[in-house]
Amino acid sequence: MKYSQLFGKTRKTVPADAxxxxxxxxxxxxxxxxASSGVFSWLPLGLRVLTKIEQVIREELTGIGSHEVAxxxxxxxxxWEKTKRWDVDILYKTKSQTGKEYGLGFSHEEIVxxxxxxxxxxxxxxxLSIFQIQRKFRDELRAKSxxxxxxxFGMKDMYSFHKDIDDFHSxxxxxxxxxxxxxxxxxxxxxxxxxxxxxxxxKKHSHEFNVLTQAxxxxxLYCSTCEFAQNLDITTRKEGNACPACQKGKLMxxxxxxxxxxxxxxxxxxxxxxxxxxxxxxxxxxxHMGCYGIxxxxxxxxxxxxxxxxxxxxxxxxxxxxxxxxxSLPGADVHAKSVYKExxxxxxxxxxxxxxxxxxxxxxxxADLIGIPWRLVVSQKTGDKIEMKRRNEKEVEMISIExxxxxxxxxx
Amino acid sequence: MKYSQLFGKTRKTVPADAxxxxxxxxxxxxxxxxASSGVFSWLPLGLRVLTKIEQVIREELTGIGSHEVAxxxxxxxxxWEKTKRWDVDILYKTKSQTGKEYGLGFSHEEIVxxxxxxxxxxxxxxxLSIFQIQRKFRDELRAKSxxxxxxxFGMKDMYSFHKDIDDFHSxxxxxxxxxxxxxxxxxxxxxxxxxxxxxxxxKKHSHEFNVLTQAxxxxxLYCSTCEFAQNLDITTRKEGNACPACQKGKLMxxxxxxxxxxxxxxxxxxxxxxxxxxxxxxxxxxxHMGCYGIxxxxxxxxxxxxxxxxxxxxxxxxxxxxxxxxxSLPGADVHAKSVYKExxxxxxxxxxxxxxxxxxxxxxxxADLIGIPWRLVVSQKTGDKIEMKRRNEKEVEMISIExxxxxxxxxx
Numbered sequence: 046m047k048y049s050q051l052f053g054k055t056r057k058t059v060p061a062d063a064x065x066x067x068x069x070x071x072x073x074x075x076x077x078x079x080a081s082s083g084v085f086s087w088l089p090l091g092l093r094v095l096t097k098i099e100q101v102i103r104e105e106l107t108g109i110g111s112h113e114v115a116x117x118x119x120x121x122x123x124x125w126e127k128t129k130r131w132d133v134d135i136l137y138k139t140k141s142q143t144g145k146e147y148g149l150g151f152s153h154e155e156i157v158x159x160x161x162x163x164x165x166x167x168x169x170x171x172x173l174s175i176f177q178i179q180r181k182f183r184d185e186l187r188a189k190s191x192x193x194x195x196x197x198f199g200m201k202d203m204y205s206f207h208k209d210i211d212d213f214h215s216x217x218x219x220x221x222x223x224x225x226x227x228x229x230x231x232x233x234x235x236x237x238x239x240x241x242x243x244x245x246x247x248k249k250h251s252h253e254f255n256v257l258t259q260a261x262x263x264x265x266l267y268c269s270t271c272e273f274a275q276n277l278d279i280t281t282r283k284e285g286n287a288c289p290a291c292q293k294g295k296l297m298x299x300x301x302x303x304x305x306x307x308x309x310x311x312x313x314x315x316x317x318x319x320x321x322x323x324x325x326x327x328x329x330x331x332x333h334m335g336c337y338g339i340x341x342x343x344x345x346x347x348x349x350x351x352x353x354x355x356x357x358x359x360x361x362x363x364x365x366x367x368x369x370x371x372x373s374l375p376g377a378d379v380h381a382k383s384v385y386k387e388x389x390x391x392x393x394x395x396x397x398x399x400x401x402x403x404x405x406x407x408x409x410x411x412a413d414l415i416g417i418p419w420r421l422v423v424s425q426k427t428g429d430k431i432e433m434k435r436r437n438e439k440e441v442e443m444i445s446i447e448x449x450x451x452x453x454x455x456x457x
Numbered sequence: 458m459k460y461s462q463l464f465g466k467t468r469k470t471v472p473a474d475a476x477x478x479x480x481x482x483x484x485x486x487x488x489x490x491x492a493s494s495g496v497f498s499w500l501p502l503g504l505r506v507l508t509k510i511e512q513v514i515r516e517e518l519t520g521i522g523s524h525e526v527a528x529x530x531x532x533x534x535x536x537w538e539k540t541k542r543w544d545v546d547i548l549y550k551t552k553s554q555t556g557k558e559y560g561l562g563f564s565h566e567e568i569v570x571x572x573x574x575x576x577x578x579x580x581x582x583x584x585l586s587i588f589q590i591q592r593k594f595r596d597e598l599r600a601k602s603x604x605x606x607x608x609x610f611g612m613k614d615m616y617s618f619h620k621d622i623d624d625f626h627s628x629x630x631x632x633x634x635x636x637x638x639x640x641x642x643x644x645x646x647x648x649x650x651x652x653x654x655x656x657x658x659x660k661k662h663s664h665e666f667n668v669l670t671q672a673x674x675x676x677x678l679y680c681s682t683c684e685f686a687q688n689l690d691i692t693t694r695k696e697g698n699a700c701p702a703c704q705k706g707k708l709m710x711x712x713x714x715x716x717x718x719x720x721x722x723x724x725x726x727x728x729x730x731x732x733x734x735x736x737x738x739x740x741x742x743x744x745h746m747g748c749y750g751i752x753x754x755x756x757x758x759x760x761x762x763x764x765x766x767x768x769x770x771x772x773x774x775x776x777x778x779x780x781x782x783x784x785s786l787p788g789a790d791v792h793a794k795s796v797y798k799e800x801x802x803x804x805x806x807x808x809x810x811x812x813x814x815x816x817x818x819x820x821x822x823x824a825d826l827i828g829i830p831w832r833l834v835v836s837q838k839t840g841d842k843i844e845m846k847r848r849n850e851k852e853v854e855m856i857s858i859e860x861x862x863x864x865x866x867x868x869x
Contacts, residue, residue, distance in 0.1 A: 052524035
């Protein structure tokens with residue numbers, strides 16, 4: 046993609062409410078646009094990142110046998126009444142010309158339970174796992190922190206059905222591992238699996254997947270040494286206490302962003318919709334359900350909070366909008382064009398800043414703001430060589446095109 | 458995918474309101490599930506078809522330089538008031554806890570015009586074309602005809618901005634050609650480009666892309682010989698008249714499904730949001746806009762209306778959920794497994810009906826209902842050969858695995 050053609054260029058000014066790092070940087074670098082408070086348009090650069098994250102999630106969940114579907118946003122009032130969630134305060138409601146009422150899905154137990162119920166007959170149909178990646182809607186009193194807490198946002202939600210609690214537990218542990226793999230693949234390897242409240246609809250505990258950062262709004266108590274972590278809301282333990290798990294570490298308190306969560310939702314929703322199956326022994330039973338979320342748009346914001354410096358975003362390679370940011374300085378257009386072509390032919394995603402009316406300084410600053418992992422510069426000065434630099438390093442290499450291509454191909 | 462594992466199997470009974478062919482077949486074959494009237498869940502088979510259609514559209518529009526974005530569903534009342542569309546009857550509305558009102562996007566001029574306005578400064582920024590593929594919402598008085606007219610549906614909407622009307626016209630003609638290419642690629646080559654009304658917000662005419670079928674609800678007047686076609690709503694001509702375009706053919710009347718439309722929306726929305734640019738001569742001007750839609754979920758239904766027989770759906774190869782439907786009969790499981798593996802290794806998408814408790818008759822009937830282009834059968838009878846049949850042909854071939862693989866690879 047040529048930068049001159051790109052829709053969504055960098056900008057200097059942002060709305061006054063863009064006070065968090067991800068909010069400011071994603072707007073300035075042209076990844077999103079704010080339509081209203083907590084409601085965003087995803088511009089081409091942002092959509093590329095989001096799509097790559099979605100693809101990683103899709104592959105991993107398909108890999109453990111979950112089935113991708115697309116459930117509706119308009120969920121009839123009658124479904125919400127069955128689960129007693131019609132009056133949940135975050136539910137946006139709408140009424141048709143003919144008086145029919147819907148709630149906009151903030152979660153899809155109301156759809157998935159009766160849907161699965163149409164296909165579950167016998168224990169042989171279990172376990173069953175279904176997921177989707179789509180928009181969710183939450184009537185937040187206060188949208189804040191950019192794409193971290195929006196009123197409309199992207200989410201992957203998965204639901205599983207099991208013949209008994211043992212089968213559920215083993216799947217729950219499997220999902221924990223797959224979640225860590227997903228987060229690690231997109232650059233988030235320091236995840237705290239945190240014991241937390243199960244929410245309004247279950248007395249059971251759940252687990253959150255938290256990323257430690259001052260930009261977060263979840264309070265964690267975690268061990269300095271081992272993996273122990275609890276949401277402050279559910280614990281009576283205190284900072285400085287000895288870790289109850291390893292006995293060695295000390296408990297610390299910190300802010301975190303919750304990027305995923307997994308719930309044991311038991312048989313509530315299956316019961317609400319009369320979902321049952323015939324077990325091996327001929328008896329009629331209620332399937333045990335799990336629910337598993339990942340905030341896809343929130344992940345984009347989280348990654349920006351974690352990976353940035355004073356100049357802009359520093360995208361992890363796996364989900365960067367492009368791998369190479371090619372900059373051509375005056376007099377090097379022909380050279381740049383051949384490098385651009387070669388990168389494209391090799392399947393290496395490249396954004397070429399081909400602007401004729403932008404100074405070198407502006408181009409370098411924009412490259413740092415946008416945060417693509419590799420910067421290549423061609424100018425009259427570079428001759429038949431090329432200047433190569435990683436976004437997260439200071440060192441600049443002056444190397445041959447061949448060597449640059451080789452290095453980029455290896456890491457592709 | 459093994460059929461035994463597939464979520465969304467065939468079913469015998471469907472809701473009473475499923476009277477149209479696409480509605481009945483998509484439900485019976487397990488492509489969609491109906492959550493409420495005009496509101497569907499897309500099951501794995503249906504989502505695969507929909508995703509393939511979306512991918513064809515995405516590639517073609519990207520190919521003509523349009524930029525993919527994702528605009529929000531929640532559109533603030535203030536935007537709709539600027540365009541005087543807040544009181545449009547098909548607009549679903551919702552109000553937040555704090556009293557903030559939104560309309561759910563049925564179209565996105567309200568978002569795209571101010572968004573583009575943030576980036577358009579000079580004639581050099583034009584033309585600009587932006588598209589998205591996402592859910593739309595319409596408060597239809599009566600949802601009908603399955604996925605042909607839903608309350609929540611998939612749509613590709615594209616918007617273009619031009620420095621003058623000439624530039625707009627040439628783009629409009631380009632989109633006409635690209636639309637024909639898209640429809641042809643997904644199996645719809647008999648498209649009537651139809652002159653129609655421009656709708657409520659323009660006096661200009663628009664063009665619809667119509668597929669002739671009794672299942673449609675658009676009335677067309679079209680020439681028996683040439684490409685002339687008009688929506689009956691805008692014409693005073695009559696059936697049997699001589700064609701005003703070619704003078705040779707006779708005008709005929711027929712029902713059609715509108716799968717796409719393109720509009721000249723002039724400067725209305727740009728004016729509403731104060732979008733302007735500095736032209737070459739230094740003068741301030743308003744960009745001329747076009748709007749271009751394709752109903753993605755409606756296309757799935759249209760294809761079923763066009764391509765089916767008394768036994769079920771007959772998917773065109775390009776968008777079929779899988780290319781091969783492999784059936785194993787008793788005693789041939791080992792053989793089937795090796796064929797399944799070989800197809801997967803060759804990258805040929807395959808659904809393997811591996812059920813042990815289903816009869817040959819049930820498997821054949823389900824294969825015809827689901828409509829995958831190629832059926833392969835292995836049984837004790839077939840020995841080391843395989844029975845191969847196209848869904849749309851009667852002839853069955855008994856051929857070697859090698860020959861079958863070769864034929865499938867050629868057409869892959």
